[in-house]
Amino acid sequence: MNEWFWIIYGLLAVGAVGLYLLMPRERKGLIGKAGMLGGLIAVAGLILSVLMRSKGAIGSEYFWFCLFGSIAVIASALMIIQSKAIYSALYFMLSLLAVSMLLMLAHATFLSVALIIIYAGAILVVYVFVLMLSGQDKPAWYDKESRTPLIAIVIGFILLGGLLQLVLNGGPVVQPDIVLNNTSGSVKQLGSQLFDNHVLALEVAGVILLVAAVGGIALVKNSKDNA
Amino acid sequence: MINYQYYILLGAILFVIGLIGFATRRNMIVMFLCTELMLQGVVLNLVGYNLHWLSKGNNLLDGQAFTIFLLVIAAAEAALAMALVMVLQRKNETLNVGEFAELKG
Numbered sequence: 001m002n003e004w005f006w007i008i009y010g011l012l013a014v015g016a017v018g019l020y021l022l023m024p025r026e027r028k029g030l031i032g033k034a035g036m037l038g039g040l041i042a043v044a045g046l047i048l049s050v051l052m053r054s055k056g057a058i059g060s061e062y063f064w065f066c067l068f069g070s071i072a073v074i075a076s077a078l079m080i081i082q083s084k085a086i087y088s089a090l091y092f093m094l095s096l097l098a099v100s101m102l103l104m105l106a107h108a109t110f111l112s113v114a115l116i117i118i119y120a121g122a123i124l125v126v127y128v129f130v131l132m133l134s135g136q137d138k139p140a141w142y143d144k145e146s147r148t149p150l151i152a153i154v155i156g157f158i159l160l161g162g163l164l165q166l167v168l169n170g171g172p173v174v175q176p177d178i179v180l181n182n183t184s185g186s187v188k189q190l191g192s193q194l195f196d197n198h199v200l201a202l203e204v205a206g207v208i209l210l211v212a213a214v215g216g217i218a219l220v221k222n223s224k225d226n227a
Numbered sequence: 228m229i230n231y232q233y234y235i236l237l238g239a240i241l242f243v244i245g246l247i248g249f250a251t252r253r254n255m256i257v258m259f260l261c262t263e264l265m266l267q268g269v270v271l272n273l274v275g276y277n278l279h280w281l282s283k284g285n286n287l288l289d290g291q292a293f294t295i296f297l298l299v300i301a302a303a304e305a306a307l308a309m310a311l312v313m314v315l316q317r318k319n320e321t322l323n324v325g326e327f328a329e330l331k332g
Binding site for chain 2: 019023061062065069072073076077079080082085088089092095096099102103105106107108110111114115118119122123126127130131133134136140142143145146147148149152153155156157159160163164167184185189190193194197198201205208209211212213215216219220
């Protein structure tokens with residue numbers, strides 16, 4: 001198994017270099033294309049290594065997992081390098097759709113739909129409205145330059161290397177005991193468990209939403225307007 | 228069924244990409260978007276561990292319940308963060324985080 005570690009750390013290094021080259025800077029051009037190539041090599045290599053490592057359970061589910069996983073990773077990497085903020089919000093919406101499909105693969109059907117409704121349908125709409133109201137037609141100077149990209153990428157990918165070491169090294173490939181039918185994670189099961197086991201947390205969540213609504217209004221209200 | 232370790236892996240990758248974006252950008256709204264990306268990584272983590280639990284025959288959906296509360300917190304945080312961004316932008320006419328360094332000593 002040891003040679004896989006070198007391959008994966010090599011792919012991480014290629015991905016780190018590619019992401020660093022893609023960060024917003026003064027003049028792009030060939031550097032941007034090289035960065036995109038490095039990033040794509042890293043993602044393709046990770047997909048191949050995942051497919052080759054999971055020897056016992058190759059089925060159609062792994063194909064969908066790799067497809068939506070690569071869409072999520074590529075969209076989120078494209079999100080952090082955009083100079084226009086609205087493109088960042090749209091790429092985040094794409095990454096959100098991919099994560100929602102991954103949740104559906106993990107037998108969390110209600111959560112995948114709830115993620116789209118709440119996140120893409122409410123939270124990101126708020127972000128897009130605030131971007132509209134902030135009135136930026138062209139990216140300003142602070143959008144075109146990134147802030148210490150080298151240190152951030154080095155530290156981030158060292159953290160990712162550590163996490164990968166834990167994940168890929170943490171034991172043999174675990175086979176599931178049972179095969180789930182289609183009703184796990186359904187609305188009925190999740191709802192009954194929420195109200196049976198987590199009633200207090202549910203009520204506190206409602207109070208948190210109320211407090212957030214009151215706080216949002218209190219923050220934006222101009223006290224001089226009040227007669 | 229998919230091995231749960233790949234969900235943890237993907238959650239780690241999304242979290243670190245969000246972390247890099249948060250540390251690198253100067254625009255306030257894009258920084259909050261990267262925070263939401265980090266929360267997506269955590270969602271994948273929780274659902275991955277719940278998948279492992281389900282595959283062992285335990286029929287509890289605690290990971291998914293936790294994710295619902297995470298969505299509630301993310302919504303509340305996004306509303307308050309956007310209110311703060313609008314107030315700050317009205318004050319200083321910029322979305323650059325570096326301009327709000329009045330407490331710096």
